[in-house]
Amino acid sequence: MRIFDPHIHMTSRTTDDYEAMYAAGVRALVEPAFWLGQPRTGVSSFLDYFDAITGWERFRASQFGIRHHAAIALNPKEANDPRCREVLPELDRYLRRESVVAVGETGYDSMTPEEEEVLETHLDLARRHGLPVIVHTPHRDKKHGTQRTLDAIANSGIAPGLVVLDHLNEVTVDLVADSGCWMGFSIYPDTKMDPQRMVAILQRLGTERMLVNSAADWGRSDPLLTSKTGRAMLDAGFTDAEVDGVLWENPVAFYGQSGRLDVTPLPGFELGAEAELFEGNSILRGAAAVPATATATATAS
Amino acid sequence: MSIMDEQTAARAAAPAIVVADELETRYRSGDTEERILVLGALDRITAEQAAPDLVRAVGVELVRDALRTNDPRLVAAAMGPFAGRHLGDHDWRHGVMKLVFMGVPLAGVARLDERADDELARMAADLAEEREAAGRPVPEDLLALLPASRAAAATHEPAPTRPGGR
Numbered sequence: 001m002r003i004f005d006p007h008i009h010m011t012s013r014t015t016d017d018y019e020a021m022y023a024a025g026v027r028a029l030v031e032p033a034f035w036l037g038q039p040r041t042g043v044s045s046f047l048d049y050f051d052a053i054t055g056w057e058r059f060r061a062s063q064f065g066i067r068h069h070a071a072i073a074l075n076p077k078e079a080n081d082p083r084c085r086e087v088l089p090e091l092d093r094y095l096r097r098e099s100v101v102a103v104g105e106t107g108y109d110s111m112t113p114e115e116e117e118v119l120e121t122h123l124d125l126a127r128r129h130g131l132p133v134i135v136h137t138p139h140r141d142k143k144h145g146t147q148r149t150l151d152a153i154a155n156s157g158i159a160p161g162l163v164v165l166d167h168l169n170e171v172t173v174d175l176v177a178d179s180g181c182w183m184g185f186s187i188y189p190d191t192k193m194d195p196q197r198m199v200a201i202l203q204r205l206g207t208e209r210m211l212v213n214s215a216a217d218w219g220r221s222d223p224l225l226t227s228k229t230g231r232a233m234l235d236a237g238f239t240d241a242e243v244d245g246v247l248w249e250n251p252v253a254f255y256g257q258s259g260r261l262d263v264t265p266l267p268g269f270e271l272g273a274e275a276e277l278f279e280g281n282s283i284l285r286g287a288a289a290v291p292a293t294a295t296a297t298a299t300a301s
Numbered sequence: 302m303s304i305m306d307e308q309t310a311a312r313a314a315a316p317a318i319v320v321a322d323e324l325e326t327r328y329r330s331g332d333t334e335e336r337i338l339v340l341g342a343l344d345r346i347t348a349e350q351a352a353p354d355l356v357r358a359v360g361v362e363l364v365r366d367a368l369r370t371n372d373p374r375l376v377a378a379a380m381g382p383f384a385g386r387h388l389g390d391h392d393w394r395h396g397v398m399k400l401v402f403m404g405v406p407l408a409g410v411a412r413l414d415e416r417a418d419d420e421l422a423r424m425a426a427d428l429a430e431e432r433e434a435a436g437r438p439v440p441e442d443l444l445a446l447l448p449a450s451r452a453a454a455a456t457h458e459p460a461p462t463r464p465g466g467r
Contacts, residue, residue: 037371169434170431
């Protein structure tokens with residue numbers, strides 16, 4: 001099984017996670033910009049973070065054989081803090097980086113006017129840069145917030161096929177299904193969505209424009225839930241091709257619209273090759289790079 | 302009396318701008334525990350007298366900041382008497398819903414009965430619908446916010462135990 005996690009916050013995960021992800025078949029991922037748990041209080045915190053998710057984290061992933069791309073945005077919650085709003089003029093230069101394949105995460109947290117203005121700014125930026133957008137649907141007042149989000153997308157003039165509405169559930173997926181936007185689902189241990197519920201949605205609505213992610217972050221979450229969802233799909237009678245379609249081809253198609261996606265196997269990953277360095281640090285701490293195995297470069301499981 | 306209490310009492314007669322500035326500085330430069338104390342000071346100011354405009358304005362911004370955090374203690378501390386009296390309807394409703402999401406009992410929310418309105422009931426009903434569709438349990442506190450529960454409370458009938466009434 002080859003997996004591309006379209007939404008995961010690796011900045012909060014350990015190398016154990018990277019190893020386990022690789023072993024489970026993850027070969028690519030997108031890390032969208034979000035809040036860090038402790039609120040940021042100024043622009044420089046954002047810039048350091050953006051540099052980290054396009055630099056250090058991308059390198060860290062490469063040491064474990066995983067292609068890492070980022071999305072950049074001012075997240076919905078911090079859009080409400082005037083000190084954080086000041087980062088908006090800085091986004092342009094980050095959105096031009098080769099490592100950045102989307103604007104995100106943007107959207108509503110509490111449906112405030114400030115969040116709306118910032119969402120509109122992001123949709124406009126995405127349209128101008130020709131980049132896809134990851135839109136976070138709110139956890140509170142979700143149905144109403146998802147409808148408001150769809151309205152904002154329609155008003156922006158951006159092509160629906162460039163937008164994924166994420167963290168959907170049984171109630172909100174039907175609002176999005178006919179919009180032309182992609183549908184994203186975050187598979188969590190107890191909350192948001194689980195593998196069995198995901199399978200039920202796929203059985204009802206099909207696999208087209210469906211994206212499955214782990215959204216693994218600081219909280220209780222599991223970066224292997226994409227793989228477990230794939231297994232649940234197989235158990236429910238979906239074919240290998242359909243599973244590959246949802247877990248690999250779909251994210252490749254969605255983020256490929258950026259023109260910057262690279263999901264080829266990583267060079268320098270074979271046994272005996274010299275590990276690359278980042279600022280003089282290989283982070284392998286003397287251990288050899290994990291050798292590329294037969295499954296690493298397989299085009300089908 | 303804690304240091305915060307003494308100073309708050311001493312400053313009760315001080316110009317509003319001094320009090321507002323003090324609260325903001327302590328909050329912004331403080332850790333979570335200090336921030337909780339500042340929110341408590343806002344609650345006490347509200348209890349003793351109508352908060353001066355400047356203090357109210359600063360207080361609302363600090364409460365809104367606390368409501369955006371991810372520490373349940375801070376979010377709970379932000380929904381006391383000050384928010385009960387001075388926080389706008391939209392932010393207040395979202396504060397209540399956030400406590401439900403965090404599993405913090407709503408018993409600590411000041412003026413819950415007075416401020417719970419049809420819009421909050423609508424939000425609660427939508428969340429109950431999502432949880433049911435997901436096969437997940439509906440929190441007790443959520444049941445109490447539902448339209449049917451509010452109607453039952455108004456007529457002193459027993460509240461429904463399932464989110465059937467909309």
